Amino acid sequence: MDISIASMLFYIFSGLLCISALQVILAKNPVHAVLFLILCFAASSALFIIQGAEFLGLMLILVYVGAVMVLFLFVVMMLDIKHMLAIKRTALQYMFLLFTIGGILIAQIIYILFKSNLATPSHLSSLHNVNVLSSNIESGINYTNQISNTKALGKLIFTEYLFAFEIVGFILLVAIIIAVTLTLRTRKDNKAIDVSSQININAKDRVILVDSKISKISKISNTPNITTSH
């Protein structure tokens, strides 16, 4: 057997990735689809780690499986699953047609890839000698072999891509605000106080001094009784 461990792992995880991706789009129950999507991300993070991109592989598990897919799962479980099961699927004959067209599409891409010079393995390794934007690309090359992937990526992000990194953080902030404001609704029995209306109130609007016997008595005793009307 001349199959190395790395290539064996590649075939295992890529097979897992393809099968679970098919299950994502074919599963009737959306909860199953989300769970298979988690399996997809786990398999592809393994593929990233095989390729030497450890940081991205770990981030895919931490951020995607840990946060985004859990969000998906929450929303799917919050919505009415029984109703979603009743959504009519595409008819079987169209499904066959779709898979034929999709297969043709994939076959075309693979054919073009084989015709291109990517199929010759020496091409990619000599890619970094062809400098398109020479100074910009070379800065990323020398990192890879000497220090760890995470450190190199951090150096690149916090120096060259600092501005883009800040913009990405801002995009996440915008996403938080949009998601909160879209889904926020105040309940009718909510007893929270509207701060601005409370600040803008005058004492005259709030307090009415009523002349009554009790108030007269209290005036004598020098403690005005205040009747509030809300």
Place this chain on the structure above:
Amino acid sequence: MEIQALHYIILSAILFGIGLIGIFINRKNLIVLLMAIELLLLSVNINFVTFSSYSNNLHGQVFVFFILTVAAAEAAIGLALLVILFRKTRKIEADDLTILKG
């Protein structure tokens, strides 16, 4: 047999095709539609990482980082939209989105 960049790119093409078929099959179910879009983005990420690692150039991995964050933001906003759609119509079918007549 040595695994080359071509293997990964073919895998990414297959994954992209599956995601595309998923969009057409589940065009009525909005939530599976979002999941198919996640599959498409994942295949693009695999392409980026492959080219980055086989050409010894880290810039591609930085872009995978950016794509991941934008995809997370997109998923959050899409799911929030789905939630308010479900509150309004009690359904999440794409065919029911006929409020805007145009």
